Amino acid sequence: MNKANKAFAVLAAAMTVSIAACGGGSPEGGAAAVHTDKTANDNAECQNTIPKKGVQKVTVWAWYPAIEKVVDLYNETHDDLQVCWTNAGQGGPEYTKFNNTIKAKTGAADVIQLEYEAMPQFVAGKEKHLVDLKQFGFDEHKADYTEGVWNGVTMDSDTGIYGVPVDLGPFVMYVRQDVFDKYNVKVPTTWDEFAQAGRDLKAAGYDGYLSDWAPNGTAVNLALFAQKGANVYQYSASEPDKVGIDFNSKGVQDVLRFWQGLVKEGLVDTTDANTTDWNTNMLSGKYACYVQASWLTGYIQGLDGSDTGAFRMYKAPVWDDATPDVNQGGSAWAVTDQAKDTEAAYKVARELFGSKEAQQIGVTDGGLFPAWTDMLQSDAFKDMADSFMGGQKVNEITIPVAEGYRGYSFLPFQTYAYDEQVKAFSKIVKDGGAIEDNLNSLDDTLDKYAKQQGFTVE
The missing domain is CATH 3.40.190.10 (Periplasmic binding protein-like II)
Incomplete structure (x- = not known):
């Protein structure tokens, strides 16, 4: 997404990992491990305040603008899970930190924000460090997102889905x-x-x-x-x-x-x-x-x-x-192979921007260009006036481009x-x-x- 994409090449200098160097918790055959520990994050440190005590936590790394509001909304409206959020760095610094946890085989968040261009690194080689969300039925939600971003999280594959799309850049x-x-x-x-x-x-x-x-x-x-x-x-x-x-x-x-x-x-x-x-x-x-x-x-x-x-x-x-x-640009939520409770992490990744209210925060407060087809097709989004552009309804220009984008590698x-x-x-x-x-x-x-x-x- 926006500024992170612009800084990608500069900030991610330590990001590249060779196939031979890929280590971690993935089982034989390359598929990322599925875990079911519901108490492992009980003592996890969070940048946000957890409002509901005694509820299972899912850890998240993200730098989206206004992400604090999105996390607070999620925690207020959910009784089964609570999001424990940390800004682990914007773009490259976060990827470097994730690489370090891969080498250490511990320390990664359950869910992390990744730009589409950064995702291939973490599924390349003998082991995959992003969980295939198809096993949880995420393939049934393909129509909820534009074709281009779906390509971004599947990476030209019809066998796996490695992220929940959030935004893009027409x-x-x-x-x-x-x-x-x-x-x-x-x-x-x-x-x-x-x-x-x-x-x-x-x-x-x-x-x-x-x-x-x-x-x-x-x-x-x-x-x-x-x-x-x-x-x-x-x-x-x-x-x-x-x-x-x-x-x-x-x-x-x-x-x-x-x-x-x-x-x-x-x-x-x-x-x-x-x-x-x-x-x-x-x-x-x-x-x-x-x-x-x-x-x-x-x-x-x-x-x-x-x-x-x-x-x-x-x-x-x-x-x-x-x-x-x-x-140009855009990012998604990915579930890591170190997620303590993999299915719970998937639920958070799916639902953080799952409500219209959360999506509106992302668009109006965070400045994201949405990957969600329902919002792109809404009159409210199409008719939004941009004061910086002299009151122009800029989404009349951007929506057709977003819908027409087919993706690339x-x-x-x-x-x-x-x-x-x-x-x-x-x-x-x-x-x-x-x-x-x-x-x-x-x-x-x-x-x-x-x-x-x-x-x-x-």
């Missing part, structure tokens, strides 16, 4: 409407129009940039490639020792050539995202537009000087009528892959390097690393 375009209006330039709907809008703005006297291509971008590039039909990574939880890596394809080449050209024309900046300079450029109108996940609103509207009301949201530019809807060593992506793409787009040579080198580097970690590369 890919959209943020536009400084005041800039486009001032210079009488049409807001682009295609990537060809996007490039032309930059030229038109420049010709009209605009002294900023059309947009920014951030060298530290990670998942945003996967979304851009997916729009071209290039799913560069392949991974299935049903074949946890195999990965697919394919960067040097025509789709990837086309996307990088497009952005490289815009940078060479001086139409697009190359400032790292989420830095002080980038924040200033976004809020000052130096960038006329920016393509990113819908959760970016929650980030920029919290910056100093961000209450301008100058932004509007549009559908992301497309290549043609066949361009698919894509996504991540690797069990996504952090390492992101780091190598950043190096290769920066050489291409920012420095004007040879596209095919750098993509071949990236493929070779990732292939070699995958094999070193014990994976078969297809």
Whole structure:
């Protein structure tokens, strides 16, 4: 989800674990263990106050905004279980902590928040450290979630379900409407129009940039490639020792050539995202537009000087009528193989956001973009006005994208892959390097690393 996704590659430096290193409590055959100890958490320490004493506890690690309110609501409305919540870190720090508990074979929470891109790591190899929720009948709830996030928790497998989806990040375009209006330039709907809008703005006297291509971008590039039909990574939880890596394809080449050209024309900046300079450029109108996940609103509207009301949201530019809807980010609840009472942990994972009231807290107080089909289909959600976007009903833009997203794969060593992506793409787009040579080198580097970690590369 939002800020955690942006920090994923930086924060999760210690996250990658090789197949050979995967240890823990999973039984022979790879399936995560099922436990039934109802008293093991009696003395567990919680960040929240447990209102009902003498009731079985389920421990949860999470960093969702407003999660305290969601946990309090759950505990107030449930007499059979109580949630014992801890913020174990946002994104990478939590994953590192989970990795440490895997090595120690103790210390993990029963339920943890995981981004979809982080999940493959914990089901790869000889043992699975996330519980398959299909055994509890969770497959019967497929229709409750969008297709894309369901793909995220099944990881291209029809044999197991490893999380309860919560949110996602529909890919959209943020536009400084005041800039486009001032210079009488049409807001682009295609990537060809996007490039032309930059030229038109420049010709009209605009002294900023059309947009920014951030060298530290990670998942945003996967979304851009997916729009071209290039799913560069392949991974299935049903074949946890195999990965697919394919960067040097025509789709990837086309996307990088497009952005490289815009940078060479001086139409697009190359400032790292989420830095002080980038924040200033976004809020000052130096960038006329920016393509990113819908959760970016929650980030920029919290910056100093961000209450301008100058932004509007549009559908992301497309290549043609066949361009698919894509996504960036999102996360789910996963039950760990160290859960003290596995079925109780599943119930908590299923029910924490199981009520309309809890979902509303997540959306309004937490800024989550919901993965729940009932909310996406509701008039109340569709008609929500965003004051930061000048009162625009932005969900009229985001809902179709969320519903149209079909999902794509991540690797069990996504952090390492992101780091190598950043190096290769920066050489291409920012420095004007040879596209095919750098993509071949990236493929070779990732292939070699995958094999070193014990994976078969297809």
